[in-house]
Amino acid sequence: MAEYILDISGLNKRYGNIQAVDNLELKVEKGTVFGLLGPNGSGKSTTLGILLGVVQKDSGDFKWFGEEPTASQRRRLGAILESPTFYPYLSGIQNLQIVCKIKEVPESRILEVLEQVGLANRATSPFKTYSLGMKQRLAIASALLSDPEILILDEPTNGLDPQGIAEIRELILDIAGQGKTIILASHLLDEVQKVCTHFAVLKQGEKIFHGTVAESLMGNEGVEVLADDTESLRKVIGTFPSFIDMKLNNVGRLEVQLSKETAIHEFHEYLIEKGIVLTHLAYINKSLEKQFLQLLSAKS
Numbered sequence: 001m002a003e004y005i006l007d008i009s010g011l012n013k014r015y016g017n018i019q020a021v022d023n024l025e026l027k028v029e030k031g032t033v034f035g036l037l038g039p040n041g042s043g044k045s046t047t048l049g050i051l052l053g054v055v056q057k058d059s060g061d062f063k064w065f066g067e068e069p070t071a072s073q074r075r076r077l078g079a080i081l082e083s084p085t086f087y088p089y090l091s092g093i094q095n096l097q098i099v100c101k102i103k104e105v106p107e108s109r110i111l112e113v114l115e116q117v118g119l120a121n122r123a124t125s126p127f128k129t130y131s132l133g134m135k136q137r138l139a140i141a142s143a144l145l146s147d148p149e150i151l152i153l154d155e156p157t158n159g160l161d162p163q164g165i166a167e168i169r170e171l172i173l174d175i176a177g178q179g180k181t182i183i184l185a186s187h188l189l190d191e192v193q194k195v196c197t198h199f200a201v202l203k204q205g206e207k208i209f210h211g212t213v214a215e216s217l218m219g220n221e222g223v224e225v226l227a228d229d230t231e232s233l234r235k236v237i238g239t240f241p242s243f244i245d246m247k248l249n250n251v252g253r254l255e256v257q258l259s260k261e262t263a264i265h266e267f268h269e270y271l272i273e274k275g276i277v278l279t280h281l282a283y284i285n286k287s288l289e290k291q292f293l294q295l296l297s298a299k300s
C-alpha cells in the first residue's frame with residue numbers, strides 16, 4: 001500500500017476577497033517527485049507556506065508523516081521558499097557555517113552537501129562571485145544540511161538560463177535518486193514534465209487535476225511529416241479516411257492529426273500508393289503543456 005508522506009484535507013486560505021487556497025485535498029506518496037503546477041497566483045506558494053508553518057491557514061488539516069504538524073517534525077523537511085539571503089562577501093562554506101549554527105547541524109555536513117550540489121570546487125569563493133545557478137545550488141545545499149527526508153522547493157529554476165535550469169534539474173533528479181521525497185511548485189510545464197513523477201494542477205487555489213506524469217504523457221498527439229512537394233502532400237493527406245486536421249509547424253513540417261485507432265503504417269502506405277515519398281515521419285509526443293492549457297481552459 002502506498003505510504004503517504006503528506007496528506008492535505010479541506011485546506012483553505014483567504015486574503016480579503018481572494019481565495020488563495022480553495023478546499024485543497026492532496027496526498028503525496030513517499031519517494032516521489034511531486035510537482036505543484038499552476039499559473040501565477042494559483043496558490044502554490046501560499047500552500048507551501050501553510051505546509052511549512054509560515055502562513056496561517058483558515059481551515060482544513062494537513063499531516064506530515066501521518067501526524068499533526070509539530071516543530072520537531074519540521075526538522076525532517078528541507079525547504080527553499082524564496083531566495084535565501086546569503087552574505088555576499090562570505091564564501092559558500094562560511095555561509096553554510098552560519099546556517100549550521102542556526103539549524104544546530106554539525107559543520108561536518110558542509111563539504112558533503114557542497115559536493116552533492118557540485119559546488120565543492122567553489123566552496124571558498126565569495127558568494128557574490130557565484131552565478132545565479134550556483135546561488136540556487138548553494139540554497140539547495142543549505143536546505144540539505146539537516147539531511148531532510150523531504151525537500152520542498154518553490155520555483156527552483158526561476159530566473160536561470162537554460163544551462164542553470166538543466167543543472168538544477170539534474171540535481172533534483174540526483175537528490176530524488178537518493179530516496180528523498182521532493183515537492184516542488186512550478187509554473188513551468190517542461191520542468192514538471194522532466195523531473196516530476198506525480199503532479200497536481202492548481203487554478204485559483206483549487207485543485208483541478210492530480211495524476212502521474214507518465215500516464216499524462218502516454219500515447220501521442222499525431223504525426224509530423226515532410227515531403228519535397230508540400231502541396232501534393234497536403235492534398236493527399238486531406239483524402240486519407242481517418243484524417244482529422246493538419247497544420248504547418250514552425251520548422252516547416254506538417255503536423256497531422258488522425259483518428260485514434262489509425263495505424264501509422266496504414267497512413268504511410270496510403271501516401272506511398274498515392275505517389276508521395278516522405279522525407280520525414282515522426283510521432284508527436286504528448287506534452288504536459290497542451291494538456292495543461294486544455295485543463296485550464298476547460299475549467300474556466
Ligand SMILES: Nc1ncnc2c1ncn2[C@@H]1O[C@H](COP(=O)(O)OP(=O)(O)OP(=O)(O)O)[C@@H](O)[C@H]1O
Pocket residue numbers: 015018019020038039040041042043044045046047187
Ligand atoms: N500576503 C498576501 N496578501 C494578500 N494576497 C496575497 C498574499 N499572498 C498571496 N496573495 C494572493 O493569493 C493568491 C495566490 O498567491 P500565491 O503566491 O500563493 O500563488 P502562486 O501560485 O504561488 O503564484 P506565483 O507563481 O506568482 O508565485 C494570489 O492572488 C495572490 O495575489
